Amino acid sequence: MDQMEGLSADSIKGSRSSDEEKCGRYNKYIVGFLYILYFFPLMALLATLKDPVGAAAQKSQEDVISPGLGGVSAPALQAPALPHLPRTRRKRYTLTPGQLKWDHFNLTYRIVSFPRNLINESDTRKGLAAAFRMWSNVSPFNFKEVPPNSASDLEIGFYSINHTDCLESLIHHCFDGTTGELAHAFFPKNGEIHFDDHEYWILGNTRFSWKKGVWLTDLVHVAAHEIGHALGLMHSLNSNALMHINATLTGKKTISQDDIWGIHRLYGCTDRLFVCPSWARKGFCETRRKLMKKHCPSSCDFCYEFPFPTVVPTPPPLRTKTKIVPEGRNVTFRCGQKIIHKKGKVYWYKDKELLEYSYPGYLALNDDHMSIIANAINEGTYTCIVKKRQRILTTYSWRIRVKN
Numbered sequence: 001m002d003q004m005e006g007l008s009a010d011s012i013k014g015s016r017s018s019d020e021e022k023c024g025r026y027n028k029y030i031v032g033f034l035y036i037l038y039f040f041p042l043m044a045l046l047a048t049l050k051d052p053v054g055a056a057a058q059k060s061q062e063d064v065i066s067p068g069l070g071g072v073s074a075p076a077l078q079a080p081a082l083p084h085l086p087r088t089r090r091k092r093y094t095l096t097p098g099q100l101k102w103d104h105f106n107l108t109y110r111i112v113s114f115p116r117n118l119i120n121e122s123d124t125r126k127g128l129a130a131a132f133r134m135w136s137n138v139s140p141f142n143f144k145e146v147p148p149n150s151a152s153d154l155e156i157g158f159y160s161i162n163h164t165d166c167l168e169s170l171i172h173h174c175f176d177g178t179t180g181e182l183a184h185a186f187f188p189k190n191g192e193i194h195f196d197d198h199e200y201w202i203l204g205n206t207r208f209s210w211k212k213g214v215w216l217t218d219l220v221h222v223a224a225h226e227i228g229h230a231l232g233l234m235h236s237l238n239s240n241a242l243m244h245i246n247a248t249l250t251g252k253k254t255i256s257q258d259d260i261w262g263i264h265r266l267y268g269c270t271d272r273l274f275v276c277p278s279w280a281r282k283g284f285c286e287t288r289r290k291l292m293k294k295h296c297p298s299s300c301d302f303c304y305e306f307p308f309p310t311v312v313p314t315p316p317p318l319r320t321k322t323k324i325v326p327e328g329r330n331v332t333f334r335c336g337q338k339i340i341h342k343k344g345k346v347y348w349y350k351d352k353e354l355l356e357y358s359y360p361g362y363l364a365l366n367d368d369h370m371s372i373i374a375n376a377i378n379e380g381t382y383t384c385i386v387k388k389r390q391r392i393l394t395t396y397s398w399r400i401r402v403k404n
C-alpha cells in the first residue's frame with residue numbers, strides 16, 4: 001500500500017481580484033510539508049518566498065527531515081542551499097519585505113466553505129474562533145465572523161485540489177490532495193486563508209489514527225499559524241515561535257514572545273485607549289493583565305514582557321507514564337499480567353481510539369501486551385483497559401514520544 005500523508009503548508013499572495021492593491025505586488029509563501037510514504041514518515045519542509053514581478057527579492061527555502069524509521073532517505077526532495085539570511089535576523093520573527101500590514105484592527109472574516117472530513121460546521125467555527133482569539137488576546141486586533149455573503153477583510157475556505165484561481169495563477173498553487181500541503185494564506189491586505197479539504201481536520205492534537213489510517217490535523221494550530229501570515233508575519237527563525245516553519249511538526253502552538261515582538265514591530269506596541277495611564281496607576285496591569293496586555297501594553301511596560309501561554313497544556317490522563325524512546329525501537333506495553341487470573345478482557349486504545357488490528361512491522365496487539373515501533377505515526381498515548389463484563393478492573397496509559 002502506497003500511502004502519502006502530510007502536514008502543513010502555507011503560501012501567500014498579495015492580491016485578490018477584488019482588491020485595490022497595486023498590481024504587481026505578489027508574495028507567495030509556502031510552509032511545512034510532511035509526507036508519509038508507505039508508512040515511512042518522511043517529513044519535508046518547504047518554504048518559498050517569491051516576488052515574480054519585482055523578481056529582485058526572490059528567495060526559496062526547502063528542508064527535508066526524516067523522523068521515521070532509521071535510515072530512510074528522502075527521495076526527490078533534495079534541498080537546495082539555504083538562502084543567506086542576514087545575521088540580525090537570526091532567531092527572530094520575520095516581516096514581509098514590504099512590511100505588508102493591515103490599516104485597521106477590527107478585522108472581519110467569513111467562512112465560505114467547510115471541511116468535508118471529520119469536524120462539522122460548528123466545530124470548525126469554534127476552532128477558527130479559538131485561533132483568532134489567540135491573536136486578539138495579545139494584539140490590538142479584534143476578529144468578527146460575518147455571514148458568507150457579506151464583504152469581509154479575511155476570507156476562509158476549505159478547498160479541493162483545483163480551487164479559486166490556482167490553475168491560472170503563477171503565484172497561487174493548487175492543493176495536492178490528502179496529505180502534503182495542509183493550508184496556505186496570503187499576506188495583507190489580501191486576507192485569504194485556504195485549507196486543504198482533503199485533510200482530516202480535528203480539534204485537538206495532531207496525531208496519526210490507526211483506525212482511520214490517516215493523520216488527524218489540529219485545525220486550531222494550523223489556523224493560528226496561517227492567521228499569523230494573514231496578519232503579515234513570515235516564518236520566524238525562533239524555534240519556539242508559532243510562526244516557526246517547523247511549528248506544526250514540533251507542536252509549538254502557543255503564541256510566543258517572539259511572535260508578539262513581530263506583531264509589535266509591525267503594528268506598534270502602543271496603548272489603544274486614552275485611559276490606559278490611569279488604569280495602570282490603579283494597578284490594573286497586575287490585576288487585569290489580559291485586558292491590559294491587549295489595550296495598554298505600553299503603560300504597563302508589557303512591550304517586552306514574556307507572555308503567558310495562550311493555551312493551557314492538557315494534563316495527561318491519570319496513571320500515565322511518559323516514555324521518550326529512540327526512533328525505531330520496539331516498545332512493549334504490558335497490562336493485564338496481575339489481573340489475568342481474574343479473567344478480565346484487555347482493550348487497547350491509541351489516543352482514545354480502540355485498536356482492533358495489528359499492523360505488521362508497526363503495531364502488534366496481544367491480549368496482555370502490545371508493542372509498537374517508535375516512529376512519528378506511532379507517537380501518542382496508549383491505554384489499556386481491563387474489563388470484566390461492564391466492570392473496569394484496571395487501566396494504564398503510556399505516552400510515547402520519539403527522541404529525535
Ligand SMILES: *[C@@H]1O[C@H](CO)[C@@H](O)[C@H](O)[C@H]1NC(C)=O
Pocket residue numbers: 045063064065245246
Ligand atoms: C525543521 O526541522 C528539521 C528536522 O528537525 C530540521 O532539519 C530543519 O533544519 C528545521 N528547519 C528549520 C528552519 O529550523
Ligand SMILES: *[C@@H]1O[C@H](CO)[C@@H](O)[C@H](O)[C@H]1NC(C)=O
Pocket residue numbers: 104106108
Ligand atoms: C473598523 O474601524 C474603522 C475605523 O477604525 C471603521 O471605518 C470601520 O467601519 C470598522 N469596521 C467594522 C466592520 O466595524
Ligand SMILES: *[C@@H]1O[C@H](CO)[C@@H](O)[C@H](O)[C@H]1NC(C)=O
Pocket residue numbers: 120121122123
Ligand atoms: C458537531 O460535532 C460535535 C463533536 O462531534 C458535536 O458535539 C456537536 O453537537 C456537533 N454539532 C452539530 C451542529 O452537529
Ligand SMILES: *[C@@H]1O[C@H](CO)[C@@H](O)[C@H](O)[C@H]1NC(C)=O
Pocket residue numbers: 162163164165167
Ligand atoms: C478548476 O476550478 C475552476 C473553478 O475554481 C473551474 O472553473 C475550472 O473549470 C476547473 N478546472 C478543472 C480542469 O477542473
Ligand SMILES: *[C@@H]1O[C@H](CO)[C@@H](O)[C@H](O)[C@H]1NC(C)=O
Pocket residue numbers: 330331360361362363364371372373
Ligand atoms: C516487537 O517485538 C516482539 C517480540 O519481542 C514481537 O512480537 C513484536 O511483533 C514486535 N513488534 C512489532 C510492532 O514488530
